Structures are given as C-alpha cells and as structure tokens.
Amino acid sequence: PIQMENPYKEPPKRCILCKINVDYKNVQLLSQFVSPYTGCIYGRHITGLCHKKQREVTKAIKRAQVFGFMPVVLKNPQFLTDPKICNIKY
Amino acid sequence: QPETAAVLKRTVEALMERGAVVRKLENLGERALPFKISKHSERHRRGWYFLIDLEAPPSIVSSMMDHLGRDIDVIRQGFVKHPVAQPEECPGMIPVDYEEKLRGRKK
Numbered sequence: 586p587i588q589m590e591n592p593y594k595e596p597p598k599r600c601i602l603c604k605i606n607v608d609y610k611n612v613q614l615l616s617q618f619v620s621p622y623t624g625c626i627y628g629r630h631i632t633g634l635c636h637k638k639q640r641e642v643t644k645a646i647k648r649a650q651v652f653g654f655m656p657v658v659l660k661n662p663q664f665l666t667d668p669k670i671c672n673i674k675y
Numbered sequence: 676q677p678e679t680a681a682v683l684k685r686t687v688e689a690l691m692e693r694g695a696v697v698r699k700l701e702n703l704g705e706r707a708l709p710f711k712i713s714k715h716s717e718r719h720r721r722g723w724y725f726l727i728d729l730e731a732p733p734s735i736v737s738s739m740m741d742h743l744g745r746d747i748d749v750i751r752q753g754f755v756k757h758p759v760a761q762p763e764e765c766p767g768m769i770p771v772d773y774e775e776k777l778r779g780r781k782k
Contacts, residue, residue, distance in 0.1 A: 596767070597766060597767030597768060597769060598767055598768045599765070599767050599768065600768055603765055603767075606758075608758075609755070610703070610726075635765075635767075635768045637765070648755065651753065652751060652753050653708055653709060653710075653712065653722070653750070653751050654709065654724075655709055656709035656710055657709075657710065661709065
C-alpha cells in the first residue's frame with residue numbers, strides 16, 4: 586500500500602471572526618459577546634471562538650469599558666436587537 | 676464648541692512640547708457616555724470623543740497622563756499602542772486533545 590496523506594481530509598474549521606479585524610472602537614461587534622442582563626463577557630464554550638480571537642475580543646472589551654465606549658454592567662440598549670452569535674439560551 | 680477646540684489645541688501643543696509627532700486627529704463625534712462619569716467635582720453625561728494618532732518616545736506617556744489628568748475639560752484619557760498588522764496565517768480551529776494536554780502537564 587502507498588503511504589499518503591488522508592485525501593478525504595476536510596479543511597480546518599474557522600471561527601466566525603477569522604478574517605475580521607477586532608477593534609476596541611466598534612462597540613456593536615463587541616457587545617454581541619456580552620450578556621444583555623449582567624454585562625459579563627461570554628466564555629469560549631459559549632462564543633465558539635478560537636484562542637487568539639477570544640483573547641483579542643476580551644482585551645478589546647476591557648479597553649472599551651475603561652475608555653468609556655462601552656457600558657460595564659449592562660449591554661448598550663441600542664444593540665439589544667442584534668442577531669444572536671453565541672450559543673446561549675435565555 | 677470653541678471650548679473643545681481650545682482643549683484640543685492645548686493638548687496638541689503640550690504633545691508637541693514634549694516632542695511627539697502628531698499624524699492624525701480624528702473626531703468620533705459627541706455621544707452620550709455609557710455611564711455617568713464624575714470627574715473634578717462634576718457629573719458628566721455627554722462627551723466628545725477624539726482620537727489622536729501620534730509617534731512619540733514612551734517616556735512621554737506618564738507626564739502626558741499627569742497633564743491630561745489635571746485638565747478640567749478632559750474627562751478620561753488613555754494611550755493605546757498601534758495594532759500591529761498580524762501575519763495572516765490563522766491555521767483554523769484544530770480540535771484540542773484534552774487527555775494529551777493533561778498528561779503532558781502531569782509528568
């Protein structure tokens with residue numbers, strides 16, 4: 586038998602933020618990963634992001650909260666009706 | 676509105692004094708703050724957001740934070756590094772083998 590790489594391999598799965606540049610200024614994107622009731626940041630098992638992007642998002646959220654772009658204990662009511670990204674049931 | 680122009684002018688002059696090169700000055704508009712901020716014995720609800728692009732030696736940071744902290748018209752200040760353009764080599768989500776991870780740490 587000839588040794589070769591698995592020809593039926595699927596391309597590796599990408600997380601939803603793969604090609605998107607995460608910035609602390611776009612509050613709408615960041616608020617989608619925050620709970621609307623308490624304002625706490627969702628963990629990796631809920632958002633389904635890869636390690637790098639999850640860390641970037643967390644750092645951006647904390648930065649936006651310190652600089653006064655994003656509220657801390659709640660979600661901005663403007664962005665409450667955004668489509669659901671995270672794997673959470675209310 | 677002339678007050679905001681005066682504040683900007685003051686900050687930019689202070690920056691130039693300490694030897695910083697200002698590249699861009701962006702105005703992110705006036706919005707309601709996400710939470711009420713009390714600074715210098717005054718409670719603020721609305722504010723102007725400005726973003727200044729600059730190149731400066733890092734020794735400026737602490738003196739500028741001091742200077743801006745003493746300015747009554749500045750509500751909140753902060754310095755952020757320019758995001759470095761990352762190499763686009765994202766390998767995608769490889770399923771992590773938790774058992775291997777645990778055994779590797781256990782020794």
